[in-house]
Amino acid sequence: MEHSEIIIGGDTAGIEWRLPVFRFKGSDAKAPSVYIQAALHANELPGTALAHFLLEMLRKAEADGAILGDITVVPQANPIGLAQSHFGEMQGRFELGSRTNFNRDFPLVALAERETLLENLDRRSAADRLKRTLLHAALGADLVIDLHCDDESLQYAYIDDAFWPEAADLAAALDMQAVFLSDGESSAFEEAVGHAFKHQGGDKLKTVPGRLAVTVELRGRRDVYPDMAKADAAGLWQFLAGRGVVSDPAYRAKDYAGPAIPLDNIEMVRAPEPGTVLFHRDIGDTVKAGDLLATLITRPGEPDGTLAVKAGHDGLIATRTSARYARRGEDLMKIACHEATRKDRKPGTLED
Structure with missing residues (x-):
């Protein structure tokens, strides 16, 4: 050596x-x-x-x-x-x-x-x-x-x-x-x-x-x-x-x-609003479209102060953020899906 x-x-x-x-x-x-x-x-x-x-x-x-x-x-x-x-x-x-x-x-x-x-x-x-x-x-x-x-x-x-x-x-x-x-x-x-x-x-x-x-x-x-x-x-x-x-x-x-999944089939689950993240599902879970993935506490203490984040497609949760506060637009999960999740993805990486 x-x-x-x-x-x-x-x-x-x-x-x-x-x-x-x-x-x-x-x-x-x-x-x-x-x-x-x-x-x-x-x-x-x-x-x-x-x-x-x-x-x-x-x-x-x-x-x-x-x-x-x-x-x-x-x-x-x-x-x-x-x-x-x-x-x-x-x-x-x-x-x-x-x-x-x-x-x-x-x-x-x-x-x-x-x-x-x-x-x-x-x-x-x-x-x-x-x-x-x-x-x-x-x-x-x-x-x-x-x-x-x-x-x-x-x-x-x-x-x-x-x-x-x-x-x-x-x-x-x-x-x-x-x-x-x-x-x-x-x-x-x-x-x-x-x-x-x-x-x-x-x-x-x-x-x-x-x-x-x-x-x-x-x-x-x-x-x-x-x-x-x-x-x-x-x-x-x-x-x-x-x-x-x-x-x-x-x-x-x-x-x-x-599975071998094209990048077009990866659903990037992002926070639509900033808030404290309460995850309902973990990596390795198989989910269906519409399943509750996380709850965002966007306005703590208010009756309507939470927002549900749901799966858009069937698939496997491959990744999850370790952060428990999300800024608007930040990644929460990647889901490996059975079908294309979007048609406008630019060639290249999924994240910066």
Whole structure:
């Protein structure tokens, strides 16, 4: 194993950021190569815990000669966000200087243009250098897995249509309860990788066999427990074994039995008015159109001071906010539905 650091110089004198990187050299040149990163949103830590236990497994596998493909693991990919603590809470999702989401505004380049990502880095901001460096590293692999989590959530993933259903093995290995089929039209990290994989020269490819770019949502932000992280690491190990990245005689393939839902079928349940949130339904619940999801206390103490929030479609509650006060228009839930929930959704991500 090679343990190194990526160093990102700060935008003011005397500051630099360091990212640990772990690399394992595979013994089979024909085996797929893998890049795994966690905590690009610095306050999303289930992936960091998973990576910690996965690295234990990989070190043992290396000693046993079981590493077939090259593996790169970046267990804490965003030291800039990790250091942004304000009023007692980490601000790991948005870069405070630019107010930009750390998982947006990645350059969209063709795979053959990979090296251009590192041109004139010294002229760019620290956040931009971080993004370009991570994307450059990822584009050197065949399989790219970006570990995130939601607020309160089931285990699910965003997977571009170009990688589905081949990626069903990852969904099965990690016991995902849903897959959201994305359109690959944003500048998020995973979709920037997918853009490069689909633009290898000539026309855009509709499918990319043997490649993968995926965002895995490892439940919610508070779901950071040793047994859970170990189980997730074992699941990711099973995926690596199935793809021939590691050797494991005990590997047994599993089928994915959950739903694969286009983003057009995701109902974003939002607060129509500001108020205190009283939830009636939880993640994992199956609901019918018209079911009561939450009550908003909009004018406390008044006889007509509440507002009912109901499901617009049948489906599975995949996520829920942990906040118990909602501003007008804020997201309360995502429901994975059996039919399209709207026809005017713009291509790209569901949230900023």
